[in-house]
Amino acid sequence: MFKVFVITYSMYGHINKMAESIVEGLQKAGAEVGRYQVAETLSDEILGKMHAPPKPDIPIITADKLPEADGYLFGFPTRFGNTPAQMKAFFDSTGGLWQKGALAGKPAGIFFSTASQHGGQEATVLTTLPFLAHHGVIFVPFGSGHPNLFDNSEVIGGSPWGAGTIANGDGSRQPSQKELEIAVAQGENFAKIVKKLAA
Structure with missing residues (x-):
């Protein structure tokens, strides 16, 4: 068994909805999933x-838990084309892991x-x-791995960089079926x- 942490920040719930589908896909492929929010x-x-609605009952992650997983999928909304402060604060708390190289070689992806x-x-x-990059974590893009990415008949978020929604x-606007x-x-x-x- 291999373990993937899905770690999110979601102010209005769009990312949490996307995370449910991310978890579904992980489990279909045999992953043990840990679900956390920052x-x-x-x-x-x-x-x-x-x-902003109340936060869902999802455990708050701390940096010391990260080494327990084999990989990570991070989900968060943009803030002016950048990582939101809440996720940045979590990333900034990982200095001790960086000093040890504790995350080096582990894969990570992003949805947004x-x-x-x-x-x-x-x-x-x-x-x-x-x-x-500074942790030596391997970024895994989604690629052009789904036909919905080529569908121009309606507004659809996402790209080869990862799954996405437009709010x-x-x-x-809630995440669409596509x-x-x-x-x-x-x-x-x-x-x-x-x-x-x-393996």
């Missing part, structure tokens, strides 16, 4: 003013959410790669790679 850095007062088609889906991944600026199918495929594809590396 700690919130905003106060309850600020979250209330942003009309933006407000619009041109809101930085690929840039969000690109700006996260330095964290992986609208007010968060009113976006969720891409997420399942990314989970399944990633699990197969982790299994090979873990």
Whole structure:
């Protein structure tokens, strides 16, 4: 058995919905899955003013747990084409693991959410790669591994960099069936790679 952690930050729930499909794909390919979220850095007062719903009952991960997994799929929304502060704070807490090389050689992938088609889906991944590189973590892109990525009949998030959804600026659009199918495929594809590396 090989273990994959799905680690997310989701303010309005779009990424958590995508994560359910990611987990489905991982499990289809035989992975044992650990499901976690990173700690919130905003106060309850600020979250209330942003009309953010309550956080789901998903365990909060701490850096010391990361070495237990064989691979990681990180999911988060963009913040101006960049990693959100909550995920960055978690990454910044991994210095002790970096000193030991504890994550070197482990694979990781990314899935994401933006407000619009041109809101930085690929840039969000690109700006996260330095964290992986400094740890020696192997970035695993999704590739063009699903026909929905070539469907121009409707708005569909995602790219060869990973599964994605488009939420609208007010968060009113939920992940579509086609976006969720891409997420399942990314989970399944990633699990197969982790299994090979873990062997």
